[in-house]
Amino acid sequence: MNEDFLDKKLNERKEQNAFRQLRLPDGKTDFCSNDYLGIATNGLIESAQRAFQGQGNLRHGSGGSRLLAGNYALVEETERLLATFHDAKTGLIFNSGYDANLGVLSSIPQRGDTILYDYLSHASIRDGIRLSFAHAHSFAHNDLQDLERRLQTATGHLFVVTESVFSMDGDQAPLPEIIALCEKHNAHLIIDEAHATGVVGPQGAGLVQEKNLQHACLARIHTFGKAVGCHGAVVLGSTRLRDYLVNFSRAFIYTTALPPSGIQAIRTAYDLFPRMDKERTHLQRLITRFRQTPIAYQQVDSTTPIQVVIVPGNEDIKALAARLQTEGLDVRPILYPTVPKGSERLRIVFHSFNTIDDIDRLLAAIQKK
Numbered sequence: 001m002n003e004d005f006l007d008k009k010l011n012e013r014k015e016q017n018a019f020r021q022l023r024l025p026d027g028k029t030d031f032c033s034n035d036y037l038g039i040a041t042n043g044l045i046e047s048a049q050r051a052f053q054g055q056g057n058l059r060h061g062s063g064g065s066r067l068l069a070g071n072y073a074l075v076e077e078t079e080r081l082l083a084t085f086h087d088a089k090t091g092l093i094f095n096s097g098y099d100a101n102l103g104v105l106s107s108i109p110q111r112g113d114t115i116l117y118d119y120l121s122h123a124s125i126r127d128g129i130r131l132s133f134a135h136a137h138s139f140a141h142n143d144l145q146d147l148e149r150r151l152q153t154a155t156g157h158l159f160v161v162t163e164s165v166f167s168m169d170g171d172q173a174p175l176p177e178i179i180a181l182c183e184k185h186n187a188h189l190i191i192d193e194a195h196a197t198g199v200v201g202p203q204g205a206g207l208v209q210e211k212n213l214q215h216a217c218l219a220r221i222h223t224f225g226k227a228v229g230c231h232g233a234v235v236l237g238s239t240r241l242r243d244y245l246v247n248f249s250r251a252f253i254y255t256t257a258l259p260p261s262g263i264q265a266i267r268t269a270y271d272l273f274p275r276m277d278k279e280r281t282h283l284q285r286l287i288t289r290f291r292q293t294p295i296a297y298q299q300v301d302s303t304t305p306i307q308v309v310i311v312p313g314n315e316d317i318k319a320l321a322a323r324l325q326t327e328g329l330d331v332r333p334i335l336y337p338t339v340p341k342g343s344e345r346l347r348i349v350f351h352s353f354n355t356i357d358d359i360d361r362l363l364a365a366i367q368k369k
Helices: 004-015 044-051 073-085 097-107 123-130 144-153 175-185 239-248 260-275 277-291 314-326 356-367
Strands: 090-094 114-118 135-139 158-163 187-192 219-223 233-237 306-310 332-334 345-349
Touching: 044 260, 073 090, 073 233, 073 260, 090 097, 090 239, 097 123, 097 187, 097 219, 097 233, 097 239, 114 123, 114 144, 123 158, 135 144, 144 158, 144 175, 158 175, 175 187, 233 239, 277 306, 277 356, 314 332, 314 345, 314 356
Parallel strands: 114 135, 114 158, 158 187, 187 219
Antiparallel strands: 090 233, 219 233, 306 345, 332 345
16 A cells, blocks of 8 residues: 655654654653643542442443433433532533534534634644634634624624633633623633643632633533543533533534443542642642742743743754753653744643652753753
8 A cells, every 4th residue: 555645744744843753651750741630640540449339330331322322320420410510500521622622612603603712722622613614713812802803893603712721831811801701792602621620729620610700601611631630521501502512512422422430430530639629739839939940941921730931943842851851851842833833842740749859850950051
């Protein structure tokens, strides 16, 4: 079989010094994973489940999609639990955060409607929008004036989409101001809380609940692959929204449902992380230590576990990341085209299992010439 046609794009990526390869973890100090609270790293879900009696035989297969053989009492009970914790009418579980964003954004906005999304929104948001028939325009990152200018000329039903905590910058969206604009222009707000869940707000409930804005959103997406330490996602909203997604969201309808073992892991994690205030406090100490120490590079203004050091150019940022790897620090470079050209960066992630000494080692290694 001749696969030469694949070489053109692969060679372009190599010429940009942006060729991606998989690597295995090798015992370095973790400043890379999204396991902010250490739930996955420390096996907390597994430990809790071993200690829990009477959970029955949790299968590792659901048998089909939720509309066929894959629905069962445990998943519906868990959706009610999640909705109660997040102060929503209902919730609908998707297999991943990516699936949830695709499922919501590809199905709700219709032809003639308009989606306005933050320019730095995650790829899963962008891919969901691409599958929609609606008009779509980005607005400058966290730029309220640009958002309002675009709302003034938008047509059809209007949808504003943003992350609450941005995955590549760690900064937060100005949610109260965005909601005020949505109310002024009769727009519907969809918020991805992936990187806020577990670490921001009361009991880690997210930025929306910290600001008490949960009833001003059409949909909130909380994903479980970051601080929650397992897999899946939930879309929170009204009963009408849930019914709509069950009927029209292809990412929900046409996939095998999560198995009972995965749903039980979500339930266990939601029992664990709301009580992890000590870990969240420790994370803030690490963040403060890092941000109060001057370094010779530009940083993004973030008070979350995602800390960003800007080093323009794929070659330069890869060289700095490689040097940190030789120091035993697992820090990965984020390259163009994942981020805009000139904003290549180290995406440094802090965890509750990191120590102050780890932070000091990291700072010293970044400063070393």
